[in-house]
Amino acid sequence: GESVGLHLPTLSVQEGDNSIINCAYSNSASDYFIWYKQESGKGPQFIIDIRSNMDKRQGQRVTVLLNKTVKHLSLQIAATQPGDSAVYFCAENRLGSSNYKLTFGKGTLLTVNP
Amino acid sequence: ETGVTQSPTHLIKTRGQQVTLRCSSQSGHNTVSWYQQALGQGPQFIFQYYREEENGRGNFPPRFSGLQFPNYSSELNVNALELDDSALYLCASSPSGRAPNTGELFFGEGSRLTVL
Numbered sequence: 001g002e003s004v005g006l007h008l009p010t011l012s013v014q015e016g017d018n019s020i021i022n023c024a025y026s027n028s029a030s031d032y033f034i035w036y037k038q039e040s041g042k043g044p045q046f047i048i049d050i051r052s053n054m055d056k057r058q059g060q061r062v063t064v065l066l067n068k069t070v071k072h073l074s075l076q077i078a079a080t081q082p083g084d085s086a087v088y089f090c091a092e093n094r095l096g097s098s099n100y101k102l103t104f105g106k107g108t109l110l111t112v113n114p
Numbered sequence: 115e116t117g118v119t120q121s122p123t124h125l126i127k128t129r130g131q132q133v134t135l136r137c138s139s140q141s142g143h144n145t146v147s148w149y150q151q152a153l154g155q156g157p158q159f160i161f162q163y164y165r166e167e168e169n170g171r172g173n174f175p176p177r178f179s180g181l182q183f184p185n186y187s188s189e190l191n192v193n194a195l196e197l198d199d200s201a202l203y204l205c206a207s208s209p210s211g212r213a214p215n216t217g218e219l220f221f222g223e224g225s226r227l228t229v230l
Contacts, residue, residue: 036221042223044157089156089157101159103159
């Protein structure tokens with residue numbers, strides 16, 4: 001089965017609110033976790049990543065939190081904008097991987113209401 | 115800087131036919147990975163090419179094959195097409211075949227294959 005999964009398939013928020021997208025993983029040996037954004041008709045776009053030896057990383061309007069105890073990853077988007085509407089995927093890269101293979105979850109559809 | 119480009123963007127085939135999809139990697143990237151994304155699903159790793167050799171393969175049958183050329187561009191070939199092969203095929207390039215420090219892959223916009 002999937003080693004990376006998402007708690008909610010859809011999330012609807014009001015413009016200006018903060019969004020939180022969650023992800024669970026099962027392999028504690030994963031080295032990196034990455035969040036991608038995929039807009040309709042486009043390929044996935046890198047948002048932010050986090051290494052397994054970190055518990056928090058911040059970018060521009062985004063924060064990723066990693067809780068290794070419960071094997072949970074979250075993406076927080078501050079002041080969500082209509083342009084943030086997309087499908088968000090978490091993905092993992094396994095420790096010791098000899099190639100850059102990402103394992104993706106199914107995705108969460110974020111809809112931002114004006 | 116030129117990003118990852120894929121062709122064709124859309125195509126329709128019938129069962130049993132063969133298809134070739136093409137990808138040009140981002141400038142400076144020597145590694146190309148291919149992913150299959152079925153409707154409503156996350157991308158699934160097919161294989162990766164590094165320095166013109168296959169450098170890892172996902173759970174896909176041998177009728178999925180690929181090539182990488184000296185200029186690092188790549189092809190994905192699928193023989194004996196089945197209905198379940200209908201999907202978005204994504205190409206991604208990266209600077210190195212091994213798990214990089216930044217965790218980034220740069221994806222193209224994909225080739226949408228429909229098998230009838």
